[in-house]
Amino acid sequence: MASESKYLLELNDIEAGYGRAALVLRGLTVQVPPATVVCLVGPNGAGKSTVLKVASGMLAPRSGSIVVDGVDVTGTNSQHMLKHGLAHVLQGHSVFREMTVAENVLLGAFTIKDQKAIDERVAFVQNLFPIVGERWKQLAGLLSGGQQKQVEFARSLMVSPKVVLLDEPSMGLDPKTTAKVFEQVARMRDAGTAVLLVEQNARRALETADIGCVLDLGRVHISGPAPELLADPALGDLYLGGRPADSAHVGGSTAEPATKGR
Amino acid sequence: MSGSLLLQSVILGVLLGGLYALLAAGLTLYFGIMRVVMIAHSAFLILAAYLAWWFNRETGLDPMLSLVVTVPVFFLAGFLMQRLLVSRLKPLTLTMMSVLLTFAIALIIEGALGFIFTGTQRRIQLPYAGDSLNVFGAQVPVVKLVAFVLAAFALLSLYLLLKYTRFGRALRATIQHPEAARLVGIDTDRTAGYGFGLGLATAAIGGTALSLDATIYPSLHWHWIGPLMAIIVVGGLGSIPGAAIAAMLLGISQSLLQLPLGATWAQTVFYVALFATLMFRPQGFFGGRLAQRF
Ligand SMILES: Nc1ncnc2c1ncn2[C@@H]1O[C@H](COP(=O)(O)OP(=O)(O)O)[C@@H](O)[C@H]1O
Numbered sequence: 001m002a003s004e005s006k007y008l009l010e011l012n013d014i015e016a017g018y019g020r021a022a023l024v025l026r027g028l029t030v031q032v033p034p035a036t037v038v039c040l041v042g043p044n045g046a047g048k049s050t051v052l053k054v055a056s057g058m059l060a061p062r063s064g065s066i067v068v069d070g071v072d073v074t075g076t077n078s079q080h081m082l083k084h085g086l087a088h089v090l091q092g093h094s095v096f097r098e099m100t101v102a103e104n105v106l107l108g109a110f111t112i113k114d115q116k117a118i119d120e121r122v123a124f125v126q127n128l129f130p131i132v133g134e135r136w137k138q139l140a141g142l143l144s145g146g147q148q149k150q151v152e153f154a155r156s157l158m159v160s161p162k163v164v165l166l167d168e169p170s171m172g173l174d175p176k177t178t179a180k181v182f183e184q185v186a187r188m189r190d191a192g193t194a195v196l197l198v199e200q201n202a203r204r205a206l207e208t209a210d211i212g213c214v215l216d217l218g219r220v221h222i223s224g225p226a227p228e229l230l231a232d233p234a235l236g237d238l239y240l241g242g243r244p245a246d247s248a249h250v251g252g253s254t255a256e257p258a259t260k261g262r
Numbered sequence: 263m264s265g266s267l268l269l270q271s272v273i274l275g276v277l278l279g280g281l282y283a284l285l286a287a288g289l290t291l292y293f294g295i296m297r298v299v300m301i302a303h304s305a306f307l308i309l310a311a312y313l314a315w316w317f318n319r320e321t322g323l324d325p326m327l328s329l330v331v332t333v334p335v336f337f338l339a340g341f342l343m344q345r346l347l348v349s350r351l352k353p354l355t356l357t358m359m360s361v362l363l364t365f366a367i368a369l370i371i372e373g374a375l376g377f378i379f380t381g382t383q384r385r386i387q388l389p390y391a392g393d394s395l396n397v398f399g400a401q402v403p404v405v406k407l408v409a410f411v412l413a414a415f416a417l418l419s420l421y422l423l424l425k426y427t428r429f430g431r432a433l434r435a436t437i438q439h440p441e442a443a444r445l446v447g448i449d450t451d452r453t454a455g456y457g458f459g460l461g462l463a464t465a466a467i468g469g470t471a472l473s474l475d476a477t478i479y480p481s482l483h484w485h486w487i488g489p490l491m492a493i494i495v496v497g498g499l500g501s502i503p504g505a506a507i508a509a510m511l512l513g514i515s516q517s518l519l520q521l522p523l524g525a526t527w528a529q530t531v532f533y534v535a536l537f538a539t540l541m542f543r544p545q546g547f548f549g550g551r552l553a554q555r556f
Pocket residue numbers: 018021024042043044045046047048049050051
């Protein structure tokens with residue numbers, strides 16, 4: 001049964017919320033196939049982070065199921081979710097600031113006992129993110145925002161996860177660094193990891209993603225191949241902030257964020 | 263004032279600073295782990311001093327041997343205290359409520375000591391109590407030197423443990439970013455409990471060091487908690503190196519000020535330093551980027 005599944009991660013009909021407040025997610029379903037970047041877009045407060053918290057076990061859903069590579073892992077807490085192959089990179093900065101880059105990355109392998117496997121993995125992430133190797137002995141808190149993000153990516157990849165959950169990796173970064181970070185996201189996919197990405201920076205994220213989903217009122221409203229979503233004029237107006245006039249730019253770094261006035 | 267008297271004051275200040283540094287390290291550790299203000303830290307210090315005194319009276323052996331029992335017992339007590347009491351406090355008001363909770367624990371310890379050992383002042387009589395070393399004309403009591411070595415050794419062990427062991431890395435990660443720590447597979451609840459255990463273990467060692475050379479009584483802990491709190495604020499809340507540096511500087515200042523001002527007024531150096539810190543640099547002077555503002 002386990003290897004039969006078409007998807008590495010499935011969130012099925014999830015309902016979730018905080019305390020006694022109203023539900024944030026109301027019957028959300030998302031599926032992530034292998035070697036694919038799935039991007040969930042939606043405005044601030046739509047519940048994007050909540051989706052990832054449910055997926056990584058930080059927040060238990062009220063109902064629905066979480067399936068990783070065919071195995072039902074609903075109810076597993078975040079400390080144990082790694083074993084099932086899920087890694088979560090939090091929104092904002094989450095490096096251990098007063099530790100070196102080396103300590104940060106090696107903590108990513110906290111649950112791994114085999115030193116040889118760790119060494120191989122260190123070489124792998126240093127190759128994927130050169131800056132990590134270059135700044136190996138420096139304090140992580142002293143790096144720039146974009147460099148810290150790459151350290152967080154490297155840390156999350158130490159366990160060779162099947163799926164990486166990325167929460168707004170471009171938040172607080174300038175356009176050039178954002179382009180660099182999305183380039184790294186594509187490299188993670190090409191190295192064989194499936195990615196579930198959530199972003200407010202919708203247009204830029206959809207340019208990197210393979211599949212796009214629009215989150216609205218706690219469920220996935222529209223989903224489809226990312227280029228189609230980008231090209232859909234109605235969608236552009238509603239959710240992506242402006243018309244898709246720049247879609248020819250795919251892969252390049254858009255110097256300006258899309259603005260409403262155009 | 264003669265040069266050798268000055269030298270003697272500096273040396274005594276360093277020796278006292280070592281004990282302050284160890285105790286402040288424990289206090290700042292609790293704060294770093296979960297923003298807990300641990301008023302009972304010095305009560306545990308005096309409890310350990312009493313246990314050392316009692317052990318010496320009953321067995322006639324060196325009081326430092328009591329560490330074999332008190333260190334593991336205090337570690338366990340700290341672990342249980344965190345798991346069963348502190349972690350049950352609501353996160354939103356945790357810092358404030360931790361003051362009430364640990365204040366109550368301090369009162370309980372003080373009351374129990376008074377009940378069991380009475381309020382009489384106690385002092386260990388060591389065979390080497392009267393010995394002193396002559397260092398360039400300064401007289402340095404051997405007991406104070408032994409107490410310092412004990413404290414310094416404990417502080418160094420704590421540092422090495424935090425810096426180079428798997429547990430130390432887990433504890434620092436838990437302090438610096440609990441959510442991210444959980445996401446790399448660290449059991450942050452248990453790690454925080456062990457961190458508390460470590461804090462109380464330092465109180466056990468500090469108390470034993472104190473017992474070698476101090477007259478103790480149940481309410482003595484009030485005398486200690488003020489200076490220790492001042493030290494960790496001056497050093498930058500949550501920073502162990504910061505606490506150690508501040509402890510040394512303030513210990514030496516206190517010792518030097520005793521010459522012109524006498525013991526009572528010299529104590530005010532802690533509060534002057536505390537007010538100056540709150541006024542000019544609320545994040546503390548030696549804590550680096552991690553230190554919390556009060
Ligand atoms: N820890 C929390 N406690 C209570 N409510 C929360 C918490 N985190 C998020 N929320 C609420 O859940 C909703 C969705 O939040 P979130 O998933 O962070 O949105 P997004 O990541 O899309 O900006 C918001 O209304 C927010 O106020």
